[in-house]
Amino acid sequence: MNMSMDEMSIMVYRLVSMVPEGRVCTYSDLARALGKPKAYRLVGKILNRNPNPVVVPCHRVVRSDGRVGGYMHGYEAKRRLLEGEGIRIDGKGMIVDFDSVRFRLDKINR
DNA sequence: CGATTGACCGCTA
DNA sequence: TTAGCGGCCAATC
Secondary structure, three states: OOOOHHHHHHHHHHHHOOOOOOOEEEHHHHHHHOOOOOOHHHHHHHHHOOOOOOOOOHHHEEOOOOEOOOOOOOHHHHHHHHHHOOOOEOOOOEEOOHHHHEOOHHHOOO
């Protein structure tokens, strides 16, 4: 299935806004949820255009290796936001207890 | 048209 | 255990 950025964007924003406070999901998870498991780089590109920061918590999207990853307003901002939600991050940018704070999108339908 | 580009991923050495 | 590299997708140059 061919999808435009606009279509993908809608879905990505929808999915991201379902991630609860204090939890995270990965770029790869989002790509999978789109039905395009290998489009994880596009997901980053979409989030970079930052939709509506208030409604869409882009900072809760992290890398699949457990590191924090990039952010439009810089790594520091992202780290503070996550820590403010109770997520702990070590000196190497690794999320502590990554597996337990990870929110599984595949548990959602629609 | 072909080449390059992103808030990345996973496999090799 | 960490570093490097090729690859994937749609847009943009």
